Structure formats: structure tokens, C-alpha cells
Amino acid sequence: MEISINGEFAMAYFPADEGVGGALIAGPGCYPSDVGSLIYLNAGNDLEGVLGRVELAGGRVIMAKTHINDASGNFALFIDSEGNRLALHEGPARSGPAPKAAKTKVKAVKKATASHAVKKVAKKKR
Secondary structure, three states: EEEEEEOOEEEEOOOOOOOOOOEEOOOOOOOOOOOOOOOOEEOOHHHHHHHOOOHOOOOOOEEEEEEEEEOOOEEEEEEEOOOOEEEEOOOOOOOOHHHHHHHHHHHHHHHHHHHHHHHHHHHOOO
């Protein structure tokens, strides 16, 4: 993690090539808490793998992987090494055709529609 100091505040930035990133900030008025707002972190499609690293990093799991529902996926709660309560979220399991297959289908529909339009125009010219 990239770390910077800005006056009395220290910031560690979550790496993110694209999408949502984030930062941890320490300084005056920033106190660890297990009762404040619950912040969810994206565990991708590997909640168990991320959760397995919590204790190795000095934290403790307080709620194991829990299924929300099929549309929302799973979550878990933990206390980090500083005493903050955090949540991890894993999206729903993906099923159905791969995204490329879906794009191929859309292209086929567009091609068929275009072909139909060309035939219609050619028929009118006759």
C-alpha cells in the first residue's frame, strides 16, 4: 500500500487499477471502534480466502461467511488489528453464459436485424 503523511494525518491507499479504491487514515480524532459505521470491503469472488488472512494480520473473525440471498451473495464480519469492526462482501455466484457469449448473441441479433433491413430496402426498390 502506498503511504503518505499530510500534516498530522497518515494515509495508506488501497491499490485500485480501476473501480473503487480507498484509504485508511490515522490522526487526531480518528479512533478505532467496533460500534461505529460498518464499512464493507469487496472480497471479490474469494471471501473465504480473504477471511482466512484476517487472523494472520492480527484481527479476529466475529461472523463467519454468511449467505445473504442468491441475488446479493455473502458477507462476513471481523475486527481488525486496530479494533475496528469491518465487513467483507462477496457478490453472488455467476451463472449462465460468459460475457463474450452474450456479446456474440447481441452481435448476431444486430446482424440479422441489419440483414432484414437491407432485404426490405432491396424489395422496395424492385
